[in-house]
């Protein structure tokens with residue numbers, strides 16, 4: 604059993620949760636939804652007070668957490684932000700207590716939570732606070748053809764580049780390596796570290812960072828016994844020819860990682876947080892306010908996130 608959070612109530616979260624229930628009710632993985640049960644349409648709802656009560660094949664189990672004000676599709680409100688945040692907290696607590704196997708989060712409207720006083724750029728950092736393990740929480744996006752890990756995430760590009768150090772790259776690569784072994788069942792993960800500049804700096808003629816920052820990070824990783832390579836020229840490392848040569852690409856900034864995976868497989872991509880004491884996945888897309896309430900949202904990425912969370916939880920359990 605997994606716990607699925609409501610996400611932004613004015614977005615597509617409830618709609619794709621219902622679609623995911625229809626797709627998975629016969630086969631699983633089973634999940635419960637933390638949301639206002641009164642606003643769930645399109646599926647039979649079972650109001651539960653604890654995960655163990657859920658009869659997933661019969662109805663969508665909902666831990667009823669009423670919203671203070673009805674949500675209007677496409678128009679997020681700061682009034683619902685406390686409920687959105689509380690659902691994440693509660694899902695994490697359920698996972699920490701062992702009542703559920705992991706957490707799947709529906710997308711949040713970050714600007715609205717920020718306006719309501721939420722101090723984190725996104726789930727990843729909040730989850731690091733709630734369920735950290737002494738290492739930074741690391742974002743991975745995964746689809747069948749590719750796994751990417753951005754070393755810097757939600758910050759202006761100029762600042763992200765200024766923050767790059769060999770230590771930061773090594774730290775993210777080590778956490779990725781350990782998660783690939785522990786949760787993904789890959790015995791000897793191969794990591795490809797992206798370059799920053801065109802042609803990975805063209806021997807220093809197109810920027811110094813590849814030689815000064817990325818290459819030393821790769822050397823440190825090799826010295827640690829990790830099968831790391833790079834810096835890879837960023838424009839060719841995501842081709843069909845290159846992808847089979849590594850298990851995860853360590854990328855230097857948000858869009859270097861997310862553009863290739865969303866272009867390859869927006870529907871099947873899953874966001875996974877590495878370095879937590881619990882399992883957490885999420886669809887790779889956002890709140891899709893432009894289509895909220897129209898009934899046209901795809902639940903494919905959410906379904907992939909639910910399936911992957913169950914697989915990761917199984918791997919972790921079996922390694923104990």
Ligand SMILES: NC(=O)C1=CN([C@@H]2O[C@H](COP(=O)(O)OP(=O)(O)OC[C@H]3O[C@@H](n4cnc5c(N)ncnc54)[C@H](O)[C@@H]3O)[C@@H](O)[C@H]2O)C=CC1
Nearest residue numbers: 709710711712713714885887888889890891893894900901
């Ligand atoms: N894990 C999370 O909580 C995430 C939250 N966000 C947040 O979502 C908000 C909106 O972000 P955007 O950049 O506009 O990205 P978005 O993914 O919400 O939307 C981009 C485009 O993709 C479409 N789209 C997204 N999901 C879809 C689905 N399931 N089915 C069909 N079409 C879909 C939308 O209609 C839109 O045209 C922002 O506040 C952002 O921070 C974005 C990504 C992840």
Ligand SMILES: NCC(=O)COP(=O)(O)O
Nearest residue numbers: 724725726727728874885
């Ligand atoms: N662009 C990816 C993203 O926004 C995911 O953020 P998070 O809420 O999972 O930290």
